[in-house]
Amino acid sequence: MISNEDIIRLQLVNGLGRKTISKILSYIDNKNLVMSNFSDILNLLKEIGIKKLKIDLDRIESDASEIFECCKKSKIKIVGLYDEKYPQKLKSIEDKPLLLYVDGDEELLNYENNIAIVGSRNPTQEGYEVSSIFAEKLTEEKCCIVSGFASGCDEAAHNGCLQAKGRTIAVIPSGHLQSVKSNKVLYNMILINGGAIVSEMPPNVKAAKHAFIDRNRVIAAISEGIIVIEGGQKGGTSHTVKFANAYNKPVAYTTSVLCVGQTSIFSNNIEVLDSFEKLIKFKDKSCKKVLDKVLAQ
Numbered sequence: 562m563i564s565n566e567d568i569i570r571l572q573l574v575n576g577l578g579r580k581t582i583s584k585i586l587s588y589i590d591n592k593n594l595v596m597s598n599f600s601d602i603l604n605l606l607k608e609i610g611i612k613k614l615k616i617d618l619d620r621i622e623s624d625a626s627e628i629f630e631c632c633k634k635s636k637i638k639i640v641g642l643y644d645e646k647y648p649q650k651l652k653s654i655e656d657k658p659l660l661l662y663v664d665g666d667e668e669l670l671n672y673e674n675n676i677a678i679v680g681s682r683n684p685t686q687e688g689y690e691v692s693s694i695f696a697e698k699l700t701e702e703k704c705c706i707v708s709g710f711a712s713g714c715d716e717a718a719h720n721g722c723l724q725a726k727g728r729t730i731a732v733i734p735s736g737h738l739q740s741v742k743s744n745k746v747l748y749n750m751i752l753i754n755g756g757a758i759v760s761e762m763p764p765n766v767k768a769a770k771h772a773f774i775d776r777n778r779v780i781a782a783i784s785e786g787i788i789v790i791e792g793g794q795k796g797g798t799s800h801t802v803k804f805a806n807a808y809n810k811p812v813a814y815t816t817s818v819l820c821v822g823q824t825s826i827f828s829n830n831i832e833v834l835d836s837f838e839k840l841i842k843f844k845d846k847s848c849k850k851v852l853d854k855v856l857a858q
Contacts, residue, residue, distance in 0.1 A: 563589065565641035567599050568659050569628055569763075573621045576614050582659060585611065586642070628763045637737055637764055638663045646671075654782050654808060658761045664737050665757035669705055669730050670783055674848050677707040677780050679801050680714025680790030688791040689717045691815050695788060696721030696729075698837055702844055705730060707784045709776060709797070710740060710747070710758070714790045719747060728756045730783070734776040735768035736760060777801040786811040786847030788834065811847045813839075 563571075563586060571582050588609065589596060596602050603616060632639055640646050640661040648670040651657050661670070669675075676699050678692055696706045696718040706722040708715040710731035722729040729751055733740045737760060741748045751758060761775060762768070777797050781787060781804035789812065792798025805812050813832040834840050 562643050563596055563602065565639050565644070565660060566625065566629065567596070567602060568641055569639075570599050570621050570625050571602065572659070573624050574614060574616055577611075579659060580656065581611065583657070585609075586659070627765075631738070631764045632662065635737065635764055636664070638667055640667055640670075648783055650783050651779070654778070656778065658779065660761065662737060662760045662763065663757055664759075665752050666728070666755055667757060669728060669757045670759065672705050673785065674704045674844075675707050675730065675784045676704045676844055676847065677784035677787045677801070678714065678718035678790060679708060679777075679780065679787060679798050680718075680792050681798065682711050682713040682715075684713045684717075684791045688714060688815075692717035692790045693721035693724070695790075695815070695834070695840060697725045698840060699844060700725035700727030702841060704844060704848075705756075707732065707780055709733070709780060710744070711797075712744075714792075716744070716747065718790075719751060722756075723750050723754055726754065728754055730756060731758045732776050732780045732783075733758060733760045733768075734762070734772035736762045736764040736766040738764045739767050773797055774800050778804045781805040781808055781810055784810065786813065786843060788812075788840075788843070789814045791815075811843065813843045 568582070571577055571585070585606070589605070594605070596605070606614065640663055642657065642659055646667055678696055680688060680692055684692065692714040699706060700722045706718055706727065706729040708718040708729070708731060710719065710733045719729050719731060731751055737758060740758070748758060759779070761779070762772065777800045781801050787801060787805045787810055789798055789802060802812055813834050816833060816835045832843065834843060
């Protein structure tokens, strides 16, 4: 078993990506190897010939120390793959996060009534209102709302949940200190109301292009069901739906999606939520599916 600190150090090695590091960790686990320190891990990399790596230990230690200090100062928790608090729902996916940086209540990631609401950054007025109202209604039904902290439908979903005094999870593509700059009021309100803000990125890291897709797989994985308000065929919403389908999570759409003709790539059997009654049925179906799975185990 490797410490979270050494996983961070591995992530700081130029040339090592998440999938390669996952293979290294699996190798260590399968061989029951004991890695007492980071030097043991570096020696292992040479032995198994992952690739020729240029490793700058001084830089790695400097950058790692900065991450550790920043997390400590900002009270951001690091939840690693081997921690008891690591979400079971993420352990079940193939491309699981190695680490999660969490500001707020990390226990929400294991909550069994998480419903994601996702959609366009530039929704219609109807789409924005529906996102907020649906989030508020689901919160009244004891759900935790999951979304991506972006402007538009995401922001409306978080705010709708907060309006009902609920807890919401924001999965962000950048480090926390970058996201708080973009919407400090929403960030703080999520924490004040007992929610959580989650990232795979260290606090000071800006969002790279791939991080938005990575973020969407986490949204899909930790949610029992996904509701699409509005979203384009090539945007983040479509990626979230594809991940949801891969993880066998229920997906539903609103009439806002139908009005702008954006469902063609998503599903041939579209479930449309055009009333509160259907919304609650979708929530019940999604959460029951998870409960049945837990009981079966």
